[in-house]
Amino acid sequence: MSDDVRLKAANAAVTLDPGNGCRLNSLKIDDTELLRQGDHYGAFPMVPWCGRIELGRFRNGGDVHQMPVNHPPHAIHGTGRDTAWRTARADERSAAFTYDLADPWPYSGRVTQLAELTENSLTLTMGVETYDDSFPAQAGWHPWFLRNLGTGKDVEIGFQAAWQEERGDDHLPTGRRITPRPGPWDDCFGMPDGVDVTLTWPGALELKITSRAEWVVVYDEQTEAVCVEPQSGPPNGLNTHPRLVTPIDPLEISTTWTWRSLA
Structure with missing residues (x-):
C-alpha cells in the first residue's frame, strides 16, 4: 500500500503499515521472510494493554471501565492494532509513528512507536503519555x-525464566507463580533481569529477542507460527499489576531483535 514505510540496512528489510495498527508487515533477512503474512499477523504493537483483560473491565481508582469484548469473554491485545497511526518521520533505516488515544479507551494521551534497523538488528521502542x-x-x-x-526444520524456542504465571481455565493468570513447565505454551513468563529468548531455525537463522521488560508471553500452539511477546506487564495486568502513566512519568518500553545466519 502507498502508506507503507520500508526500511533497509544491508541484507535486512522491514515494512511497516501505519494504516493497519502500525504493524510490521514484513521482516526479511537475506530475502527470507520471518513473519507470518496476513492483515492480522506480522508483528503488531499491543497498547494500551497487553493480552487479556478479564471480562473487558478494569478499574482506575473508583472508576470501572468497560472495553469491547473482542475475544469473548475478555478484551484482548489493546486498541492500537485496530487504529491508523501517523508517520511522524521516516528515513532509510528508521521511522517514528504516533496516534492519539481515543474511544473506546477512556483517557486522552499519545502513543509513539520508533523502529530502528541496522544490518543485524531491529529495535522497537514504544511510549505512552497522558x-x-x-x-x-x-x-x-x-x-x-x-x-x-x-x-525443513521447525524453529526451536530457547529461554530460561524465573517463573511462569499459572494460567487458569479462563486463560488468565491465577496470581500464582510456578516453576516453568514445558510447552506447548500460551503462557506468561517472568524474567526479572529482562526478556531474553532465542529462536533458532536450524541451519538457517538465529534470532534473539531481548528487552528490559520483565514479562514475556510465549505462544506456540499454532502450526504456522510462534509468538514471543515482550510486554510491560502480565495479562490482565491493568487489574493485577497496574502501572500508572502520569504527566511526569510516561510508560516506555523497547525490544531489540538481533540475528545471525546459521547457513
Missing part, C-alpha cells in the same frame, strides 16, 4: 514468527 489524567497502561509487541523458513 494529556490529562493518570491511567494504568501496558505496552508490548505480538510478533508472529514463521515456524518454518523452508529449511
